[in-house]
Amino acid sequence: MSPDHFQSTDSLRADIGDAAWVDVMQAVDRTYAELVDYQEQLETRNAELEALRTFLSSIMHSISDYLVVTDTALCIADASRSFCKAVGLPVEKLVGQPIAGFLQGTSGGNLITAISRSVAQRADNTVEAELTTTIGPEPVEFRIAPRLRGGRKRAGVILTGRPLGELRRAYSELEASHEELKQTQTQLVRNEKLASLGRLLAGVAHELNNPISFVYANTHALEKYINRFETYFDRVQAGAPREELVELRGTLKLDRDLRNLRTAIEGARDGAERVKNIVEDLRRLSAEGSGELAPTDLVRTASIAADWVERGSKSRVTIAFEGEPSCIASARAGHVQQVLMNLVQNAVDAMAEQDDAALTIRSFYDGAHAVIEVSDNGPGIPDTAAAKIFDPFFTTKEVGKGTGLGLSISHKIAEEHGGSLELVPSDQGACFRLTLLRGDQT
Ligand SMILES: Nc1ncnc2c1ncn2[C@@H]1O[C@H](COP(=O)(O)OP(=O)(O)OP(=O)(O)O)[C@@H](O)[C@H]1O
Ligand SMILES: [Mg+2]
Known part of the structure; x- marks a missing residue:
């Protein structure tokens, strides 16, 4: 290629003039800079696009x-x-x-x-x-x-x-295990009821034993008296002379027997009446157990519950009643009795190691409510446990001694009655308050 084909820079500069040349050079610089800038932007966008693609993928x-x-x-x-x-x-x-x-x-x-x-x-x-x-x-x-x-x-x-x-599939499995859980729970509730019934029966058995053995001893004595009277009457019937009969009456101590006969009959009747009262108590509790709400004396129910728990347990507890001598709530006696039995049983369990175990049952009316409090002088309930005691299965008792359902069932029973069961602050030990609607005003 001949050099004639190119204009030298000098001649080009001469053609377009110096000023114009500077403009061209600046425009070239600008375009170049823009190109570099554009290239950088393109690379950044590409990198962003690539990151997005990786992200999506x-x-x-x-x-x-x-x-x-x-x-x-x-x-x-x-x-x-x-x-x-x-x-x-x-x-x-x-x-x-x-x-x-x-x-x-x-x-x-x-x-x-x-x-x-x-x-x-x-x-x-x-x-x-x-x-x-x-x-x-x-x-x-x-x-x-x-x-x-x-x-x-x-x-x-x-x-x-x-x-x-x-x-x-997971849902039906969940439903199946939920059903199973419900059945287990029903079973446990039933067990708890049986346990409470067991405690009650232990008390009842003890309670019945005394009057029955009393009746038994008296009838045994009566049998002895009958034998002696029979001997005497046989002689009377045989036409024995009067002197012999007087002597026989003295030998057989019939006058003393006659006095004792009266005492034995009275004793047997007292014992039978005691048995009758216990049976009546039981009938009252079971008959109203699941029925309608009826006026129920909380003090009497608590007294029966305390009696039976105390008789069923080995430790000695002093029980004091305070407040209203009779406090009538609108309740199902059997259910309230279950609640009170559990409260008393818990208190007795908590004080098992104490010689000075004391239980106080206080009842009072509060506006439209009948209230009964069961408090003890045991170790009390620490704050950490207090939040959990009404949870089902919460227990601090060893296996076989408690299922941890007592308080949760009691709480439910109180709620079903439109009332409440709560742990209330006390200076010593634990104090549970059962609040129910009054039953003496309807
Ligand atoms: N009066 C109390 N003093 C100290 N702790 C108590 C008292 N009452 C309840 N508790 C605590 O609350 C826990 C739960 O009581 P809850 O009656 O629900 O179950 P449980 O007595 O352990 O077993 P269950 O009643 O089913 O036989 C008890 O294990 C005990 O730790
Ligand atoms: Mg309990």
């Missing part, structure tokens, strides 16, 4: 629910790995295929109808469909979200699907 890989992106023709544009795995095809083979082709029977049509509604309303929508998976049809709940390009133009939909099969 990691979502598509890790999401456990199904995620399917479709175009406006409802053909698959992208799908999560979980979906590919379920239908048994790699994403490359899925792209371009109609989503409805992967659904069973009518559910494909249902999905398309739901998609049309969602797109028309520009709102999310949910539909259940049967997906054809490698292990057979699987119920899936699809959430449909319209996909918009540039914020306005329709670009297809995004489907997120949750397999329901497993969920339903």
Whole structure:
């Protein structure tokens, strides 16, 4: 190439003039700088795009629910790995295929109808469909979200699907274990009732034993007297002379027997009456156990409960009654008795190691309420335990001694009566307050 083909810089500068030359050079510099700037921006955008792609792909890989992106023709544009795995095809083979082709029977049509509604309303929508998976049809709940390009133009939909099969299985398993738990709970409540009945029976057995042995001893004595009277009457009938009869009466000590006879009969009657009273107490408690609310004397119920708990336990406890001599609540006697038995039993258990064990039962009226408090001088309940004592199964007693249901059942009984059972602050030991509606004013 000959040098004539090029103009020298000098001659070029001469042609366009110095000032213009400077302008050109500056324009070239500016353009170059802009180019560099543009290039940098492009690289940054590329890096951002790459990060976004990686981010999206990691979502598509890790999401456990199904995620399917479709175009406006409802053909698959992208799908999560979980979906590919379920239908048994790699994403490359899925792209371009109609989503409805992967659904069973009518559910494909249902999905398309739901998609049309969602797109028309520009709102999310949910539909259940049967997906054809490698292990057979699987119920899936699809959430449909319209996909918009540039914020306005329709670009297809995004489907997120949750397999329901497993969920339903888990739900039915949950229901089964809940049912089992309920049965266990009913059983435990029944056990607790039996335990309370057991305590009651221990008390009753002890209580009945005294008068019965009294009656028994007296009838034994009566038997002896009868034998002697029979001997005497036999002689009378045989026509024995008067002197012999007088002597026999003295030998057989019939005059003393006659006096004792009266005492023995009175003793036997007292014993039988005591038995009758105990049976009446029991009948009163059991008859009203599950029935209607009726005026119930809390003091009398507490006194019977305390009597029986005390008789059923080995330790000695001093029991004092304070306040109203009779405090009438509207209650089911059997249930209240169960509550009071548990409160007294808990107090007696807490004071088992004490020689000075003392139980105070105080009752009073408070407006429309009848209140009874059971307090002891035991170790009390620490704050940490106080929050839990009404929880079912909370117990500090050793296995076999307590199920931890007593207070929770008692609390429930109080609530069922429209009343309350609470632990109230006390200077010494623990104090439980049972508040019920008054029953003496109706
Ligand atoms: N008067 C009390 N003094 C000290 N602690 C008490 C007293 N009453 C209850 N508690 C505590 O509350 C816990 C729960 O009592 P709850 O009556 O519910 O169950 P439990 O007596 O352990 O067993 P269950 O009554 O079922 O035989 C007891 O284990 C005990 O720790
Ligand atoms: Mg208890």
